[in-house]
Amino acid sequence: MSTDLGFWVLQMLNALQLSMLLFLLSVGLTVIFGLMHFVNLAHGSLYAFGAYVAASLSGAFGYWGGFVLAPLAVAALGAVLYFTLIRSMRRAGPMAQVLVTFGLIFVAVDATRLIWGDLPMGSAVPKTFEGQLALLGVQYPIYRLFIIGLGLTVLAALTLVLSRTQIGAMIRAGVDNDQMAACLGINVERMFMSVFVLGCALAGLAGAVAAPVLSVTPDMGLQILIPTLIVIVIGGLGSLKGAVVGSLIFGFVQTFGAVLLPTLNSVLIYALLAAVLVIRPEGLLPAKG
Amino acid sequence: MFRHTPLRLTTLGLMAAGSLIYAIIAGFFGLEILAEIAILAILVIALDLVAGFGGMVSLCHGALMGVGAYAFTVAANEAGMTALPAMVLAIALSAAIAFAIGAVCARSIGIYFIMATLAFGQMGYSFVFQSSLFGGDDGLSGAPRLDLSALGIDLTDSRTFAFYAIALVALAYLVAALTLRSGLGRSLVGLHHNEKRLRALGLTVWRAKATAFAISGAIAGLAGCLAAQHTQYISPGLMSWTVSGEALVVVILGGLGTLVGPILGAILFVVLKHEISSITPYWHAIVGLILIAVVMSRANGVFGFIEARIAARTRTRKPTLKEADADA
Numbered sequence: 001m002s003t004d005l006g007f008w009v010l011q012m013l014n015a016l017q018l019s020m021l022l023f024l025l026s027v028g029l030t031v032i033f034g035l036m037h038f039v040n041l042a043h044g045s046l047y048a049f050g051a052y053v054a055a056s057l058s059g060a061f062g063y064w065g066g067f068v069l070a071p072l073a074v075a076a077l078g079a080v081l082y083f084t085l086i087r088s089m090r091r092a093g094p095m096a097q098v099l100v101t102f103g104l105i106f107v108a109v110d111a112t113r114l115i116w117g118d119l120p121m122g123s124a125v126p127k128t129f130e131g132q133l134a135l136l137g138v139q140y141p142i143y144r145l146f147i148i149g150l151g152l153t154v155l156a157a158l159t160l161v162l163s164r165t166q167i168g169a170m171i172r173a174g175v176d177n178d179q180m181a182a183c184l185g186i187n188v189e190r191m192f193m194s195v196f197v198l199g200c201a202l203a204g205l206a207g208a209v210a211a212p213v214l215s216v217t218p219d220m221g222l223q224i225l226i227p228t229l230i231v232i233v234i235g236g237l238g239s240l241k242g243a244v245v246g247s248l249i250f251g252f253v254q255t256f257g258a259v260l261l262p263t264l265n266s267v268l269i270y271a272l273l274a275a276v277l278v279i280r281p282e283g284l285l286p287a288k289g
Numbered sequence: 290m291f292r293h294t295p296l297r298l299t300t301l302g303l304m305a306a307g308s309l310i311y312a313i314i315a316g317f318f319g320l321e322i323l324a325e326i327a328i329l330a331i332l333v334i335a336l337d338l339v340a341g342f343g344g345m346v347s348l349c350h351g352a353l354m355g356v357g358a359y360a361f362t363v364a365a366n367e368a369g370m371t372a373l374p375a376m377v378l379a380i381a382l383s384a385a386i387a388f389a390i391g392a393v394c395a396r397s398i399g400i401y402f403i404m405a406t407l408a409f410g411q412m413g414y415s416f417v418f419q420s421s422l423f424g425g426d427d428g429l430s431g432a433p434r435l436d437l438s439a440l441g442i443d444l445t446d447s448r449t450f451a452f453y454a455i456a457l458v459a460l461a462y463l464v465a466a467l468t469l470r471s472g473l474g475r476s477l478v479g480l481h482h483n484e485k486r487l488r489a490l491g492l493t494v495w496r497a498k499a500t501a502f503a504i505s506g507a508i509a510g511l512a513g514c515l516a517a518q519h520t521q522y523i524s525p526g527l528m529s530w531t532v533s534g535e536a537l538v539v540v541i542l543g544g545l546g547t548l549v550g551p552i553l554g555a556i557l558f559v560v561l562k563h564e565i566s567s568i569t570p571y572w573h574a575i576v577g578l579i580l581i582a583v584v585m586s587r588a589n590g591v592f593g594f595i596e597a598r599i600a601a602r603t604r605t606r607k608p609t610l611k612e613a614d615a616d617a
Contacts, residue, residue: 039400085581085585088585089585092584094346094400094403095346095403096584098346098400098403098537099537099580099584100580100581100584100585102534102537102538102577102580103538103576103577103578103579103580103581103584104577104581105577106573106574106576106577106580107573107574107577107578107581109573109574110571110574110577111574113570113571114571114574222531226407226411226530229404229407230408233401233404233408237400263419265419266415266416266418266419267412267415267416267419270408270409270411270412271412273408274393274405274408274409277393277394277397277401277405277408278393281396281397281401281405282401
């Protein structure tokens with residue numbers, strides 16, 4: 001079977017789809033870290049919140065209602081978090097940040113259980129993307145192709161904004177040296193807030209897109225957290241390119257590991273992470289040279 | 290440096306006396322809770338040793354505890370060893386693995402250290418979760434308890450087991466305190482303050498870090514042996530990173546870098562857990578809120594708060610230089 005071209009195409013698409021989902025999550029987390037040096041372990045919970053909002057709204061407003069409203073809701077939640085917790089924890093050191101956001105995970109998991117209950121929720125694929133498409137000799141669900149396309153679109157948009165616009169230049173300056181950026185008249189504080197909220201919105205978007213393919217459960221945020229962290233640590237904390245490379249590495253290692261080396265699969269990605277940390281402690285493509 | 294201040298000694302004495310009295314009067318359920326506290330207390334002593342004094346915030350201590358528990362169970366069940374050699378083997382294995390992790394991660398600091406230990410911990414978790422030798426996600430049952438019948442002690446009795454658990458906590462504390470008072474402990478604290486200075490003084494940094502991590506791992510392995518003997522059933526859940534996260538929470542709630550505080554934290558955590566979960570199924574949220582409040586308050590946990598309060602009071606009453614020095 002593994003000599004069959006269709007098999008490789010299929011696994012390649014699966015790997016790409018996983019990579020793009022992880023990219024949507026990790027890009028927000030990594031840019032927040034690069035800019036603010038803030039480790040937000042609750043990022044996965046924001047993704048879960050997005051998935052729940054999308055799943056519950058899809059009944060009333062259809063899939064696209066949830067698709068638009070979930071990122072907005074998560075962004076609003078992110079803004080609330082920013083002003084209540086994140087801003088005052090910014091200079092507190094990594095351990096305090098890890099702990100506060102770890103506490104947030106506890107609260108978030110129980111809050112979702114309280115609001116939506118313990119049972120998994122489902123949400124339907126939109127009508128436009130139902131069915132399968134024949135591609136290079138394999139049948140592949142259109143919705144999953146949509147996820148790949150969405151990830152690539154977000155990637156293109158972010159690359160464009162970061163490399164070609166003034167806001168992008170300001171953000172890059174902030175990642176490089178926030179004090180110097182502030183001296184040059186950039187309102188770093190406001191930029192932090194916008195980037196944090198945008199990162200949250202992307203997590204919400206990831207949740208909304210993931211809702212129809214994964215089951216929406218209270219612990220989905222916790223489950224996605226470790227892969228997301230692996231992605232940004234492999235790629236290098238704070239860099240957009242790192243998030244892309246990290247997502248692709250994770251997606252491909254995980255998918256091809258599962259079919260080619262099923263016995264070693266789960267250990268493989270952690271071993272890779274450990275190897276990266278030993279050889280290049282700052283990740284493959286760190287934000288700062 | 291780690292000192293036994295009168296407050297710390299008093300707290301230790303009170304906790305020891307309290308747990309011994311409780312072990313005499315408690316019913317079956319109380320004894321189970323006592324054993325649970327003891328396991329957590331040993332684990333947090335191990336974590337505070339490296340995190341509180343060496344600044345090595347580890348998220349793999351749950352996995353190291355799991356190594357102890359699994360090695361003990363497999364050595365006793367599969368290799369047919371009796372409980373005592375199996376325990377020694379399990380603790381040695383935990384220490385060896387911890388040494389390797391410590392050596393590899395010695396160059397990483399801050400968030401990278403946290404992530405690296407998280408990776409190693411999850412690697413162990415996934416390995417055990419998939420491995421058929423270790424029972425996969427079903428876990429393993431049938432770990433024996435230590436056989437002390439030669440001394441006339443029967444550990445299958447839960448009251449005796451509670452005393453045994455308390456004795457192991459005392460042992461773990463003693464090892465940690467002696468380590469901190471040794472040259473290695475002083476180097477560890479020095480490394481936390483200024484690594485470059487210690488390197489300039491000629492210390493082999495990675496070896497000091499790895500050795501401290503190994504001792505901490507050995508203590509975590511002891512916690513694992515006790516856990517395996519307590520419930521006589523172990524599952525991969527023991528090794529999940531959330532267990533390490535919870536241990537870190539307990540260290541913080543108790544008081545990072547006080548060694549006494551985390552034990553107090555373990556008592557408070559387990560008691561609170563049982564009290565709150567009898568009222569509401571959402572006890573994790575309450576723990577999360579308490580954690581956020583404690584970290585945001587900038588107090589060093591419950592014990593650190595008490596220490597700071599008493600230090601402030603002594604200073605205002607008798608502001609002599611000598612006392613202020615002793616408090617620092």
